[in-house]
Amino acid sequence: MKININTQNPSLISIFKDPTQIITLDANFLIPPDRSRYTKRSFDFPLFKKVWLDPIFSTFPKLAIHEAVYEELILSSIQEYIEDLLEKNPPAIIIHKDSSLTAIEKGLRNSIEAKIYPHTNYEPMIDNKDDRGEVKSLSYIAVKNLLYFAAHDNNAIQLIEKAAEWSTGLDNVQAIKMYELIYYLCAKDLGDKKSLRMLYKYQYYITNFEKKTNPEWGKFITQMTNLYKEYLN
Numbered sequence: 001m002k003i004n005i006n007t008q009n010p011s012l013i014s015i016f017k018d019p020t021q022i023i024t025l026d027a028n029f030l031i032p033p034d035r036s037r038y039t040k041r042s043f044d045f046p047l048f049k050k051v052w053l054d055p056i057f058s059t060f061p062k063l064a065i066h067e068a069v070y071e072e073l074i075l076s077s078i079q080e081y082i083e084d085l086l087e088k089n090p091p092a093i094i095i096h097k098d099s100s101l102t103a104i105e106k107g108l109r110n111s112i113e114a115k116i117y118p119h120t121n122y123e124p125m126i127d128n129k130d131d132r133g134e135v136k137s138l139s140y141i142a143v144k145n146l147l148y149f150a151a152h153d154n155n156a157i158q159l160i161e162k163a164a165e166w167s168t169g170l171d172n173v174q175a176i177k178m179y180e181l182i183y184y185l186c187a188k189d190l191g192d193k194k195s196l197r198m199l200y201k202y203q204y205y206i207t208n209f210e211k212k213t214n215p216e217w218g219k220f221i222t223q224m225t226n227l228y229k230e231y232l233n
Contacts, residue, residue: 009177020062021062023149023176026153063094070082108142109143
């Protein structure tokens with residue numbers, strides 16, 4: 001994924017101003033990344049939990065996932081982590097459920113799903129798991145007028161950013177990328193910077209192509225600070 005350090009993301013500015021807004025997460029925000037085809041290093045769940053999950057759930061009080069994403073979480077360690085969040089009082093995560101939709105909202109949801117799924121690997125007729133979570137998540141939040149979808153999947157982000165061109169019906173949804181929240185945690189001193197640097201490099205700066213197109217950590221932090229410095233206090 002190519003990193004944008006040249007223009008501001010209005011959704012990140014909004015989160016800087018009010019981090020208590022609902023942010024719906026794609027599954028890849030919860031699942032430890034596996035780039036073993038490129039490097040011997042890896043993120044097991046305990047490390048990913050320490051570096052990423054614990055800081056974001058401590059920082060943002062209204063993180064959410066759709067029930068279809070919850071069903072995608074195969075690793076028992078991730079399931080247990082989500083269950084622990086749900087058992088807190090108040091719950092530390094929101095689960096979007098289609099059963100909460102009215103009949104009119106379900107009709108709108110179906111209409112938006114029909115526009116989204118041709119651009120994904122999801123097939124509603126067989127209800128396969130490929131991209132099911134992102135299709136269900138995006139159609140739900142579009143109907144409920146929830147603004148923010150956080151993802152580390154280029155296609156999911158394009159469904160939002162190319163909403164007009166692709167006619168996905170997601171014109172009012174805004175994307176937040178993982179690297180933007182990595183920066184948020186660093187800028188606000190809400191995570192271990194050395195560990196977040198390691199996560200950034202693992203996600204965005206391993207392959208030769210990534211090293212040609214994406215900034216190294218120091219430049220990333222400098223350029224992002226130049227973009228958002230007026231919102232850091």
